[in-house]
Amino acid sequence: NAGVTQTxxxxxxxxxxxxxxxxTQDMNHNYMYWYRQDPGxxxxxxYYSVGAGITDKGExxxxxxxxxxxxxxxxxxLELAAPSQTSVYFCASSYGAxxxxxxxxxxxxxxx
Amino acid sequence: xKEVEQDPGPLSVPEGAIVSLNCTYSNSAFQYFMWYRQYSxxxxxxxxxTYSSGNKEDGRFTAQVDKSSKYISLFxxxxxxxDSATYLCAMISNQxxxxxQLTFGKGTKLSVIP
Numbered sequence: 268n269a270g271v272t273q274t275x276x277x278x279x280x281x282x283x284x285x286x287x288x289x290x291t292q293d294m295n296h297n298y299m300y301w302y303r304q305d306p307g308x309x310x311x312x313x314y315y316s317v318g319a320g321i322t323d324k325g326e327x328x329x330x331x332x333x334x335x336x337x338x339x340x341x342x343x344x345l346e347l348a349a350p351s352q353t354s355v356y357f358c359a360s361s362y363g364a365x366x367x368x369x370x371x372x373x374x375x376x377x378x379x
Numbered sequence: 380x381k382e383v384e385q386d387p388g389p390l391s392v393p394e395g396a397i398v399s400l401n402c403t404y405s406n407s408a409f410q411y412f413m414w415y416r417q418y419s420x421x422x423x424x425x426x427x428x429t430y431s432s433g434n435k436e437d438g439r440f441t442a443q444v445d446k447s448s449k450y451i452s453l454f455x456x457x458x459x460x461x462d463s464a465t466y467l468c469a470m471i472s473n474q475x476x477x478x479x480q481l482t483f484g485k486g487t488k489l490s491v492i493p
Contacts, residue, residue, distance in 0.1 A: 271422075307387055309467065309485040310423070357422050364479040365411055365471055370422030 269293055271371035273358050279377045280348040288343040288374050290358030298361045299341040300325075300368065301333065303354040310357065316341055317364075348378045382406050385468055385484030394493050398455040402468035402484045405449065409482075411471040412444050414453045417486065418464045426466070427453065458491045465489070 274289045292299065297318050302310040312325030316335040330352060332344040341360075345352060355375050359368040385402045392398055400414075411430045415423035427442035429435045435442045443452040451470075455462055468484040 307485060309385075310483040312481070359422075364477070367413075367425045367428060368481070370424065372422050373420070 271358055271360055271369050273356075273371035273374050275374060276372070277375045279379060280345075281379060282348060282350065284348050285344070285346050286348070286376075288345070288356055288358075288376075290341045290343070290371060291339050292341075292358075292360040292369070293339065294360060294362075294369065295338060296360035296362050296369075297338070298364060298366075298368075299335065300359045300361075301331070301341070301343045302357045302359065303327065304357060304373075305354050313343065313356075345376075350378050352376065353378045383468065383470060383482050383484045386487055387485050389488040389490060391490045391492060392458055394458060394460060394491055396458050396491075398453075398458050398462070398489060398491075400453040400455075400466050400468075400487050400489070402451050402470075403449055404451075404470055406470075406472055406482075407449070408472040408474075409449075409470040410473055412442070412451050413469040413471075414440075414442055415467040415469055415483075416464045417467060423467055460491050460493050463490050 271292045300315045301313040304310050311327045314333040316322045322333050355373050357373050358371040361368045383404050414427045416426045417423040429442050432444050432446045439456045441454040465486040465488045467486040471479050471481050
């Protein structure tokens, strides 16, 4: 049982490039989330999903897109990367809306 | 006023000390209260979860919720160097129609000095 896994661990992008952050969970959780964490700013919700085929915006969705074609996977797409997207990105999952969220190890992204 | 306020610290204490970490909130709709621990360069992990006013104890950790004062605390007894981490409070509010929102505090960085 690996829990929540994320790839890659680190990435450097140039301004305007695109990339996909991968997230997979093996706990059969319904809910999945993407957060970004900036120094001293806590965790901000980007997008979340309540099940396969259903996604919704969080607090800071601009510049990102998501899809959820399976229960296990919830990739985050960055189009036209900007320096403001330099951050640590965490994926999380939970069984229900008020249940414990389990976090992945994070992806450190730098946009230069 | 932000919905959840948490002193970012940093907080430095000697080994064996009692640590008190606190968050205040303004939204009366918050119903569930959590403390997450985050080690450096790792993802957060749940430490304590409670949904009622009062105290909840788990080993050296005690979570306290005072809904009337909109105030939650985490106490760590006999602190150890392994407790050095950032502690994030988190709260869930009922948005209605089966929708819930989780809001995190900014986190308090704790260092326990041997």
